[in-house]
Amino acid sequence: xxxxxxxxxxGWLGAAIALALLLTIIVTLPSGAPPFETIYVLFKGGVGSxxxxxxxxxxxxxxxxxxxxxxxxxTARLWNIGVEGQVIMGAIFCAGAMRPFDEGGMLQIAIAIIxxxxxxxxxxxxxxxxxxxxRVHEIFSGLGLNFVALGITLWxxxxxxxxxxxxSMSGTQPLDMSxxxxxxxxxxxxxxxxxxxxxAIIVIYILMHRTEWGLKLRAVGxxxxxxxxxxxxxxxxxxxSFMICGALAGLAGAVxxxxxxxxxxxxxxxxxxxxxxMVGMMASFRLGLVPFICLFFAILNVGSIxxxxxxxxxxxxxxxxQGIMVLSxxxxxxxxxxxxxxxxxx
Amino acid sequence: METFGLTIAAIxxxxxxxxxxxxxxxxxxxxxxxxxxxxxxILLSAMVAFAIATTFDNPWLGVLGGMAVGATIAxxxxxxxxxxxxxxxxxxxxxxxxxxxxxxxxxxxxxxQPGPNLGLWHIPGIGEITLFGPIFASQSPxxxxxxxxxxxxxxxxxxTEGGMRLRAVGxxxxxxxGRGIRVRLVRLCYCLAGGALVxxxxxxxxxxxxxxxxxxxxxEGAGWIVLAIVIFxxxxxxxxxxxxxxxxxxxxxxxxxxxxxxxIPAPVFQVAPxxxxxxxxxxxxxxxxxxxxxxxxxxxxxKKFSNAWxxxxxxxxxxxxxxxxxx
Numbered sequence: 001x002x003x004x005x006x007x008x009x010x011g012w013l014g015a016a017i018a019l020a021l022l023l024t025i026i027v028t029l030p031s032g033a034p035p036f037e038t039i040y041v042l043f044k045g046g047v048g049s050x051x052x053x054x055x056x057x058x059x060x061x062x063x064x065x066x067x068x069x070x071x072x073x074x075t076a077r078l079w080n081i082g083v084e085g086q087v088i089m090g091a092i093f094c095a096g097a098m099r100p101f102d103e104g105g106m107l108q109i110a111i112a113i114i115x116x117x118x119x120x121x122x123x124x125x126x127x128x129x130x131x132x133x134x135r136v137h138e139i140f141s142g143l144g145l146n147f148v149a150l151g152i153t154l155w156x157x158x159x160x161x162x163x164x165x166x167x168s169m170s171g172t173q174p175l176d177m178s179x180x181x182x183x184x185x186x187x188x189x190x191x192x193x194x195x196x197x198x199x200a201i202i203v204i205y206i207l208m209h210r211t212e213w214g215l216k217l218r219a220v221g222x223x224x225x226x227x228x229x230x231x232x233x234x235x236x237x238x239x240x241s242f243m244i245c246g247a248l249a250g251l252a253g254a255v256x257x258x259x260x261x262x263x264x265x266x267x268x269x270x271x272x273x274x275x276x277x278m279v280g281m282m283a284s285f286r287l288g289l290v291p292f293i294c295l296f297f298a299i300l301n302v303g304s305i306x307x308x309x310x311x312x313x314x315x316x317x318x319x320x321x322q323g324i325m326v327l328s329x330x331x332x333x334x335x336x337x338x339x340x341x342x343x344x345x346x
Numbered sequence: 347m348e349t350f351g352l353t354i355a356a357i358x359x360x361x362x363x364x365x366x367x368x369x370x371x372x373x374x375x376x377x378x379x380x381x382x383x384x385x386x387x388i389l390l391s392a393m394v395a396f397a398i399a400t401t402f403d404n405p406w407l408g409v410l411g412g413m414a415v416g417a418t419i420a421x422x423x424x425x426x427x428x429x430x431x432x433x434x435x436x437x438x439x440x441x442x443x444x445x446x447x448x449x450x451x452x453x454x455x456x457x458x459q460p461g462p463n464l465g466l467w468h469i470p471g472i473g474e475i476t477l478f479g480p481i482f483a484s485q486s487p488x489x490x491x492x493x494x495x496x497x498x499x500x501x502x503x504x505x506t507e508g509g510m511r512l513r514a515v516g517x518x519x520x521x522x523x524g525r526g527i528r529v530r531l532v533r534l535c536y537c538l539a540g541g542a543l544v545x546x547x548x549x550x551x552x553x554x555x556x557x558x559x560x561x562x563x564x565x566e567g568a569g570w571i572v573l574a575i576v577i578f579x580x581x582x583x584x585x586x587x588x589x590x591x592x593x594x595x596x597x598x599x600x601x602x603x604x605x606x607x608x609x610i611p612a613p614v615f616q617v618a619p620x621x622x623x624x625x626x627x628x629x630x631x632x633x634x635x636x637x638x639x640x641x642x643x644x645x646x647x648x649k650k651f652s653n654a655w656x657x658x659x660x661x662x663x664x665x666x667x668x669x670x671x672x673x
Binding site: 027030134135140144145147148150158266278281313316317319323324327333345 | 382422426429430431432435436437439440441443444445446447448450451452453454455561567570573574609610611613614616617618620621623624627628631634635670
């Protein structure tokens with residue numbers, strides 16, 4: 001099948017955006033909110049000032065880390081739905097590694113980040129083992145483990161790690177200032193997080209497109225039977241791909257603990273794992289598109305915080321718009337396929 | 347004796363929405379379509395059912411509304427998945443997240459509002475029967491709806507011609523197409539029917555089992571459990587319903603355990619069904635493991651048990667069917 005021209009591709013993209021806008025307006029009509037004013041408030045809340053842009057970047061970092069990590073298992077045709085739980089596990093390991101330290105510096109932060117990556121990778125390995133050896137579909141193993149990770153967080157916050165005095169949903173004792181990730185100027189995003197994210201994008205690109213490992217992983221995804229015959233070790237490779245994704249998700253968890261909340265709390269993962277899956281689907285798992293879609297979704301997430309304050313609406317509208325955008329991309333892709341088939345037939 | 351009756355009654359009520367949703371998904375998957383949007387569907391239909399019931403002060407109108415919402419979501423999945431050839435799993439997953447957020451967004455103004463519920467039905471004349479009489483004499487209507495749906499689904503699937511067509515498009519769409527069955531249309535119909543049952547389950551949550559709407563409503567995660575129960579149930583309505591009641595029993599026993607271990611925070615018990623879900627799937631898939639099959643081969647008397655334990659999915663589950671490329 002020949003590839004469409006650039007103009008045609010832009011046309012389809014425009015159609016998807018128009019469809020998304022239309023569907024958003026239709027499904028939000030019952031709420032009685034004025035659609036265009038709502039969208040204006042949403043975007044102004046995301047990019048209206050420097051401090052808001054800082055918050056967008058702070059949300060972009062964990063989202064992008066999860067989304068680029070997801071590309072690896074998806075190359076092997078695996079859905080790592082457990083990425084949400086791996087973020088939580090990373091945060092738990094990070095907070096756990098920080099417990100002995102009252103104060104510290106870069107060394108302690110590095111230890112905590114490595115611990116978080118190990119935590120995320122182990123949690124992903126568990127989902128992978130259930131998939132490869134237990135034949136539990138990764139959707140169920142991943143999803144179940146997400147809830148288990150949440151349960152462990154709640155148990156820690158209300159049990160062994162509770163604040164002296166009161167245990168509450170507001171989380172564990174906050175970290176000392178010296179253990180926070182250094183900020184980028186006055187913005188609420190850390191330059192360490194940004195640097196790690198850019199590094200992750202480059203590492204994933206090299207791993208997927210410039211190494212034999214990436215090539216063989218793709219072979220496993222395209223044809224697992226042939227991969228077994230050519231002794232590419234599909235099982236081992238699937239587990240490795242899960243662990244890399246888990247390590248990046250764990251890193252995202254560490255950024256959440258060290259750079260954003262400075263403690264462990266039940267909502268530590270902020271739904272980034274599930275949002276990252278949507279990003280991956282919308283980008284059709286192409287690395288080049290992922291950072292940009294993440295940026296857009298981060299703007300929506302941050303902007304939606306203004307909705308309850310200014311319009312009296314629920315902030316979940318950002319999730320509605322994100323979901324509708326992914327759905328619109330699917331619909332347009334399907335229509336394209338249908339038209340192409342029709343053209344070939346007729 | 348009193349406690350026994352109360353426990354059974356509690357399991358029946360807690361299990362009713364699970365049974366309805368499980369039967370709906372079983373119907374859909376039997377036709378070869380995986381509807382992964384269950385968790386979001388249940389939430390959104392629960393919200394709409396409560397909103398309609400409150401607005402019109404009529405809970406049964408709410409049930410109808412919930413069913414319509416469930417069917418609509420399944421219809422979207424069916425159109426994109428069946429006719430536009432996109433991945434059913436991907437579309438279903440997006441719909442789950444989308445519907446959940448949509449439910450919270452649109453339900454904002456109904457949050458923590460008082461509203462009507464389905465109340466209780468009194469069946470006269472059976473209260474005197476020992477043991478089970480008192481349990482069924484006065485129950486929530488959703489319990490009777492769930493029990494009736496089990497029988498109706500079983501009867502439709504295995505005793506009618508329509509049910510045969512349903513199984514045909516799920517097992518062998520090509521052969522069904524060759525016999526003149528409109529495979530895609532039949533699949534879409536069962537997608538809608540299954541979605542309507544899922545919507546009824548949502549309404550059962552917000553109008554009977556956990557009355558009211560809020561964030562969280564309390565039925566979050568139920569859809570994923572249901573998807574696992576369908577596998578556990580081996581795509582058979584009666585076994586699936588038993589699985590649903592088994593999970594409901596776990597939930598009810600969680601309430602008792604909470605009283606025994608007051609030091610463990612309550613939210614921990616709410617996530618307890620999920621490790622159970624993984625273990626259940628692990629156990630169901632045990633029969634297909636190489637070493638288990640070796641044991642079964644060496645001891646033929648185990649074969650009957652092993653066959654009954656692990657039932658294969660409908661052969662064409664999750665696969666596209668394009669009549670132009672078929673045959």
